[in-house]
Amino acid sequence: MGGFRPKKPVLAQTQRVERVDLDEEEMMMYTKLLEADSKNVEALKAIFHGKMKRGKTKEAIKYIHRLIAIEPKQVEWRLLQALCYEMIGDFSKAKSLFKDVLKERPLLLRALHGLAMVMHKNLEGPAVFEMLNNALEIARQRKKVTDERNIRILIAQMHVVKGELDDAMKQLKDLIEENPRDFRPYLCQGIIYSLLDRKEEAEEQFLTYQSLLPDEFPQREFLDDVVLAAKTEIRQKRKNMVKPEFSMKK
Template sequence: MPPPELVRGKTDDVFSDFALLYTVHSNCTSVISMENSRRNILNHIVSLIFSLAQNLRSSIGSKSSGAPVSAPAAVETAFSDEDKERVLEENLLLNPNDVGALRSLMEMKIQSRKIAKAIGIIDRLMEIDPSDTEWPLLKSHLYAYSGEVETAKNGFNEILAKDPFRAEAYHGLVMAASKSKSTQDLMEIEKRIEEGMKLCKKQGKKAEFRDFKLLEAQIRVIEGKHDEALKVYQELVKEEPRDFRPYICQGIIYTLLRKNNEAEKNFEKFRRLVPKGHPYATYFDETMIATKVFAQKMENEIAMSKK
C-alpha cells in the first residue's frame, strides 16, 4: 500500500478539474514549433500530474466537504448549462452565502471559460471563509491561465510569504515563468526551490521535500532536459518505491518520447500501486487520452517536416 500521506485528500477538488481543462486548452491553443512542441506538451502534462498530486495529499482536516459539490439532481438532468447557471444565480440572490451553490457556479464558469466571473466568485468565497487557503491558490492559477501573469505571480508570492513550504504556489510560479518564457524568472524560482529543499531536509519535512523534487523534475522538462527529469523521478522511486506519482510522470514522458515499452512498464507500476477508487485513477484515463493525442500530433508534424 502507498504511504498514508499519498492516499489522503479531497475527491472534489475543483482545481484538479481546472488543471485538466488548462492542460488540454493550453496545448490546443499554443503556437507549435518543432522543438517547442514536445517541450510544451511535456510541461503541461507533467504540470497536470503535479497539480493532481498536490490536491490528493491536501490535509485531512480541510474544511471543504468530502463529497462533490453540484447542483441539485433535477437541475443536472433537466436544464442546459445556461439554465443551470441561472438557477444557481437566482438561488444565490436569496442565499448569498450558500458556499455549495457558489462552488458549483464557479466550476461552471471555469468550464465555460468565463474566467473573470469565476474569479469574482472566488473573491466572494474568500470573504465568507478567509481561512481557506485553497481559494487564493486557485485564483492565482486562474489569473495565470487568463494571461495576467504578473497578477498571478503576485498572488503566488503572497501565499509563499505566509507558507514558504507551499509547493503548489511554487508550481504556479514555475508555470507563470514558462508561460512568459522568462528564463531568468525560472532560474530564480529554481534557486528558491533549492533553498526550500534544504529547509525541508533540515526540518525533516519529507512529504514537502518530495513535492519540491517533483517541481525540480518539471523544471528539467521545461528546459527540454528530459533525461535529467527522468533521473529525478527515478531518484524519487528509489527513495520511496510505493509512491505512484513518479511512475505516471515517467510513463507520460516516455509516451511522448515514443518509448512505449518503457512507458507501459511505468504505467503498470502506477496501476498496481494506486488504490482502487482513488481520485488519481479517475484522471489517469483523461490524461492519457490527451497525452496520446498530443504525441500523435507531434509525430505528424515531424513527418510533414521531412516532406
C-alpha cells in the first residue's frame, strides 16, 4: 500500500512527496534551467519538491500544473496535484481530481486513500465507506484478489482514522485469519493497541509484523505513511475528547 506539515492533510504523506532539501543556490540553479528550457521535467520536479518542503504549497501548484501539461498521462503528477489542493484546504477541487484519476483506474489504492481522506476531512461521514465499498465490489467483480485485500485493509485503516477501533480490529482479525502471512494487519493492530495503551499486546503485534515484513515490499513506504497518518488522526481525536467513547472488546 494503503502521508510534511503540522496537522497535515494525510495525502502529503501518502503521495510520497520526495523529501528534497534544496538550498537557495540549488533552487536558483533549477530556476535558471527552467528559463533556458521551460519543459525541463527534472528542474520542474526539483522546484516543486523544494516548494513543498518549504511549505509553499500554493507556489508549488503552478509547477505541478506544468508537469501535467508536459506529461499528461503521468498519474503521479495528477495525484500530487490533488494533494496540493487538499493541503491548501480546497477539498472540493482535491476530491474532483482524485475522482478523475479513479475514473481511469478505479482500483488505484493511492487515489482511493486520497479520496477517502479528503471526504473524511470534509466531514462526509458514512459516504467514505460507501465509496470504498463500491471500489471493493469492483475488485470482487473483476476477481482482483490483491486489490480486494488492499482495499479491505484501507477500510480498516479508515475506521482507525475515524476512531472506530472496534470495527477496525474486527476487520483486521478477519484478514489475519484469511492470510496469517500478510504483515500489514499486524502492523495496524499494533498501532491500535498502542493507542489504547495496551503496550504488551502492541509489542507482540509489532514483532510479528517485523518477522513477516519482506525486505523489498513495493508499497512499504505508502503503507507506513497511511498507518502513521491514522495514528496522528486518532491521537488528535483522543486529545479532543474528554472521555474515550469507544472500548476494545476481546
